[in-house]
Amino acid sequence: MIPRRASLVAGLVLLVIALGVGVESTTFVVAFPTDPLGPAGFPLLAAILLAVGGMALLLQGGMGEAEPEESSLPSGWPRGGRVVLACLVFLGYALLLPVLGFVPATALVFTFLARLFGGGLLPGALVGVAFSVTLFALFVWGLGLALPVWPLGVAP
Amino acid sequence: MMESLGQLGMGFAVALQPLNLALALGGVLVGTVVGMLPGIGPINAIAILLPLLFAGGLPPESSLILLAGIYYGSQYGNSISTILLNVPGTASAVVTALDGHAMTRAGRGGEALALSAVSSFVGGTLSILGLVFLAPVLASWAVRFGPAEYFALMIFAFAALSSLSGESVPRALASTGLGLLLATVGMDPQSAVPRFTFGQLRLFDGVDFVVVTIGLFAVSEILLTLDRTTWGRAAVSAFGRVRLGMSELWGMALTLLRGSVVGFLVGVLPGAGGTLASFMSYGIEQKMAGSDGRFGEGDPRGVAAPESANNAAANGAMIPLLTLGIPGSGTTAVLLGALLGMNVTPGPLLMERSPELFWGLVASMYVGNVFLLLLNLPLVGVFVRVLRLPAWVLMPGVAALSFVSVYAVNGSAFDLVLVTLFGALGYLMRKGGFPLAPVILGLVLGPLMEKNLRRALALSGGEWGVMFTSTLSVALWAAAVAALVLPWAFERTRRFRRAAGAETD
Numbered sequence: 001m002i003p004r005r006a007s008l009v010a011g012l013v014l015l016v017i018a019l020g021v022g023v024e025s026t027t028f029v030v031a032f033p034t035d036p037l038g039p040a041g042f043p044l045l046a047a048i049l050l051a052v053g054g055m056a057l058l059l060q061g062g063m064g065e066a067e068p069e070e071s072s073l074p075s076g077w078p079r080g081g082r083v084v085l086a087c088l089v090f091l092g093y094a095l096l097l098p099v100l101g102f103v104p105a106t107a108l109v110f111t112f113l114a115r116l117f118g119g120g121l122l123p124g125a126l127v128g129v130a131f132s133v134t135l136f137a138l139f140v141w142g143l144g145l146a147l148p149v150w151p152l153g154v155a156p
Numbered sequence: 157m158m159e160s161l162g163q164l165g166m167g168f169a170v171a172l173q174p175l176n177l178a179l180a181l182g183g184v185l186v187g188t189v190v191g192m193l194p195g196i197g198p199i200n201a202i203a204i205l206l207p208l209l210f211a212g213g214l215p216p217e218s219s220l221i222l223l224a225g226i227y228y229g230s231q232y233g234n235s236i237s238t239i240l241l242n243v244p245g246t247a248s249a250v251v252t253a254l255d256g257h258a259m260t261r262a263g264r265g266g267e268a269l270a271l272s273a274v275s276s277f278v279g280g281t282l283s284i285l286g287l288v289f290l291a292p293v294l295a296s297w298a299v300r301f302g303p304a305e306y307f308a309l310m311i312f313a314f315a316a317l318s319s320l321s322g323e324s325v326p327r328a329l330a331s332t333g334l335g336l337l338l339a340t341v342g343m344d345p346q347s348a349v350p351r352f353t354f355g356q357l358r359l360f361d362g363v364d365f366v367v368v369t370i371g372l373f374a375v376s377e378i379l380l381t382l383d384r385t386t387w388g389r390a391a392v393s394a395f396g397r398v399r400l401g402m403s404e405l406w407g408m409a410l411t412l413l414r415g416s417v418v419g420f421l422v423g424v425l426p427g428a429g430g431t432l433a434s435f436m437s438y439g440i441e442q443k444m445a446g447s448d449g450r451f452g453e454g455d456p457r458g459v460a461a462p463e464s465a466n467n468a469a470a471n472g473a474m475i476p477l478l479t480l481g482i483p484g485s486g487t488t489a490v491l492l493g494a495l496l497g498m499n500v501t502p503g504p505l506l507m508e509r510s511p512e513l514f515w516g517l518v519a520s521m522y523v524g525n526v527f528l529l530l531l532n533l534p535l536v537g538v539f540v541r542v543l544r545l546p547a548w549v550l551m552p553g554v555a556a557l558s559f560v561s562v563y564a565v566n567g568s569a570f571d572l573v574l575v576t577l578f579g580a581l582g583y584l585m586r587k588g589g590f591p592l593a594p595v596i597l598g599l600v601l602g603p604l605m606e607k608n609l610r611r612a613l614a615l616s617g618g619e620w621g622v623m624f625t626s627t628l629s630v631a632l633w634a635a636a637v638a639a640l641v642l643p644w645a646f647e648r649t650r651r652f653r654r655a656a657g658a659e660t661d
Contacts, residue, residue: 006587010590021337028347029349036610036613036618042602043340043351043352049332049333052329053330054330086378086379087379091576093559095569109552110555114552117381117551119546124552139560
């Protein structure tokens, strides 16, 4: 069961997004219109869908109507901590990959994540190195994908 | 009809070339292993493995064959973890879990796995026959679709997906709207006006489909797993030999036939094809068996029916995808995204213009089916070792693979930031009970929808009445409204009757 408050918050967020789309779409100005609808029409229709969904959720939450019983929805609020940490690790990977090169960056991130999932630091690091070397071999040599191979500033 | 059989033969000639055979085999193997990971269903498996398809520099028909192999493999992999661990990666596998896992607990897991493989094979085979005959008919009919009819058809697909998947309709509508909005990010192809780019040049080409899919599905799955308080090693119990007696199979023949037919028919309709099909066929078998069924306690028919229906529905769903270019589910939306990425545009003209692609794909679906049967019966014991790995190896592994895949699309670290944002979004949406499949469907169909809407309005000079002029488009609109309203109305009357009954009793 999803808490009623979550329905209210979700409904509000959806309405705000829909409103934002409406405001932003006024900036889609065309000097010489090529078609009757123009570039703003379709996003506005999508925003109407968001608004309708949002209003319905607000009403459901506000009137205290029960959520459908059969829904097997995961419930509760984000547990925060570990999830935010994981997102930061992912963002860190985006920064580190071009700087460190593929194998060190991936091994490092793997180690952090393994720690988050309850693995030991050393085993995580060992598996991480082995895994990133394997991935590297598979993607770069096997498939010829372009990954940043060397750390920044090091000539191959 | 004879003509399509002849062309199917041509398709087999393509699918049976050594390179293509090897790709089908590889796709099935990799798909099985990835699809088997707990919580990772076919959508994730295909999304994570997409860059493999784009990167190899393969000819289009070979990429398609690899794609079909991955698709089939991931479905079976999903069945393995469903039966052995009771963690269905998709809604359509939920029914299989009931009797499949019960059989595992009774020490008959091997039998259940074999049955699942054989049922999938039968369902796949029968439904491909259906596809061969039905697809040309639908394609010749669909050529007459104008922009207004296409628009109405897509509306119907969204309505069916929103209501049939059994989630809350307001949430499904919001998810659809979000997907359609994401589709408009970037330069408007008609007027060259940048939309929702926030001045970021990197967003001018729009958000990449692979980035959104991997973020919403795979990354959010990793975050959700982190959320769980307990997460021990998956306990795979002993499951005995993976085999099935011939006599037992004969006794199951009618169940398999019914499951395949129901699955195929339901699968052709857009919406929650596989899920609805597996639930329906399970219900039918339960009714047919009457008192001598032990459904829920490990009845083999409870595995055979949903597994054959599931696979038949997956093939049935290929018909609207290939002939109309309209996917009806999250998985087929991902397949459409993959096809578009390979410069293959499914639609009524695909069969005419590139028959080798169309029939090659159909034939390779069949080859994939055969490989699954041949490989999985002896190899399932090897696959299952993967499930015994602890979470701290599996989950960072999935994360690393996802990120490499995303990076490989454009070679841009900005995409890694985007995929993290979409992962967080997917996590929050799943927490709030918002379905993710409509987002992908909206993202994939959005451009097509907008193009057809604007074309229809341009032809009519801005007159909206053009959307409802032909009988077909009116019928499609009516069907869309019915799909949204009827389940809700039924629920209302049922609740009302129940309340009334309680009062009179």
